[in-house]
Amino acid sequence: MGKRRLHYVLSTHWDREWYQTFQDYRFRLVKLLDGVLAGLEEGTLKGPFTTDGQAIILEDYLEVYPERRAQVERYVREGKLIVGPWYVLPDEFIVSGESLVRNLEWGRKVAREFGAEPSNAGFVxxxxxxxxxxPQIFAGFGIKAGFIWRGLNTIQTRHIRWRGADGTELPCYRFGHGGYCSYAFAVRHALEQTRPFDPEQTLKDLEAFIRFEAEHTEIDPILLFDGGDHQEWDRRAYEVLIARSEQPDDAYEIVHSSLDAYIAEMLPQAERISTVLEGELREPGLECADIDQQWLIPGVLSSRVWIKQANAECQSLLCQWAEPLSAFAYAALGRGYPQGYLNVAWRWLLQNHPHDSICGCSIDAVHEDMKYRFNQCRGIANRLTMDAMQKIAASVRGEVAEDELRVTVFNPLPHAVEETAELTLQIPKDWPTFNEFFGYEPKPAFRVYDAEGQELPYQRLGQAMGRTKLRVYYDRFAHGYQTNDVRVSLPLRVPAMGYTTLTVRKGEPGKPTRHPEVPGLATSERSMANEYLDVRIEPNGTLTLTDKRTGQSYGDLLTYEDVADIGDGWYHGIATNDQAFVSTASRAEVALVHNGPMLTTFRVRTTMGVPAEFRFDSQTRSERLVDLVIDSLISLRPGADRLEVQTKVYNEADDHRLRVLFPSGARTQVYLADSPFDVVERPIALRVDNHLYRELEVETKPQQSWTAVFDGQ
Ligand SMILES: [Zn+2]
Structure with missing residues (x-):
């Protein structure tokens, strides 16, 4: 056997914002990269510096020192600064699959703008x-190997072959006992802040580290990854390594290398990797911390839930609205495709995707900054969507008469929609109104016609009279005008990824424009039904739903459960002295909001008395209860085999976790959840040996938008 090559890779791990703000970290980043550039200039740095797999690091640096761009580009071209493949290091479960793809696309684009091919190391x-x-996402970008740590407890060897959902096999390096910080802990003692530097001890620790890694690496090349959280290049420890690399050695050849060079030597030996793992990697940490330190950190999935909601909204606005509608306007009307705007919007969104940002586990100031970024993304996406819709609507054939409005309704779904939908019609203020009985309330009078000219019945849901609007002109001042806004529900047929056009015509003065509103779908003061479903609201606010097709009933749906949470952004902290409160024993107020043939809606206000806080002095939930008010609008429409629920929580309690429960009654061991580009099947029960794990396994697991159970009934 020849010499085994030791690939020393110098990097850092750069959480862009976390326990400090972006600006505080950037201040450190600039100093870090100043040191790296100085080392490259002096020649004391003998090999490449890896920028943690994420291209944004160099952007953040050059924003402060734009005059150093040529110098940075030179080192990128020479392979001394390694860029990409990511733009930022994201979370893999909270953001969508498409966001992961865009992140890689954008990171590779930024790398190429510096004049070099991006790194092809699947660094996570x-x-x-x-x-x-x-594995499949990486393979799509030509990335043939991964560098992973959390989520798997393989520690005897450094490599696994990871088979993805489609069978793609990704040979991976699995970081050792201290993860990507192993070298920083063991050789550089970076956890001991006041320890004096001792070159002889460093050499001894380096030798021990090399021996340990060699024993645990089943292929020839061995990785020495030197990068810890926000760690600068440690020149003194580096000099020890370089001196060691220059000593004659029969067993090892030490090279200051890169992850890509490591992959090049690793891939031809991938067959020698004996451990094969399949599917998602979500094992909680198993061994005690002196053997292995991987923590899965599963509690981030609902930390600061507004972040997850804003992210889902922005992803949907871009992928389901702005991009497809802009593409339609481009294809059908020859409009310019707004790539520049979309790039800006995506960049704002991707800057919210780093794992410590999107996970909600940073300091408050960090998450404040995220609001601004979401706002920019949302603003651009909405503007582009509106612009494309207006252009397409304006191109619809036929003249619009003076006392008509044209309303174009779009459907971004890949299937036709044929059901009732709600629209807010902006009726001109000077259109006639009518009154019921002797007055009380003027109602705008109008009729609605579909694209074939057939009159559509509608259900009047609400109105807001005399609303002021602004019409904006490109070469004139904006013009204010007023409308009477009427919210209606009406039956619509809209083709897949298409639109339909409605015409709204002025009614006659004083003459009512009404449609049959009875029978509505309400069957009593707290129940409703359509062809498929029978829904009863119980006195405690939970729902009993019967599927008329099978006769099967589901009870206690929409139950709320409130427990203490003594954790932080990473973990839901389970209190030993907990008390769980459930809304099945609470009171509810029920109101019928709409009762018509197009839409029937009940409002259910559940009020739970929950402890005001967790008393950390006595380690119990406080005796003082405060009202936790939960308002839900429960809607049913004709011809739909689903119930729609919109919920608002008015929270005044601290240190608690609120969950909503939908007991299925299904007899099954497994459930399905949507995951990026996949539907995964997971066992419902926790693993039988979960008590043996260092990190507690929890039953809350990720989903993108749905979870399903079935038992064949
Ligand atoms: Zn991190």
């Missing part, structure tokens, strides 16, 4: 578990 060193499609 600190991500809180791995979704089942990462």
């Amino acid at each position: 060193c600190d991500i809180f578990g791995h979704n089942s499609q990462m």
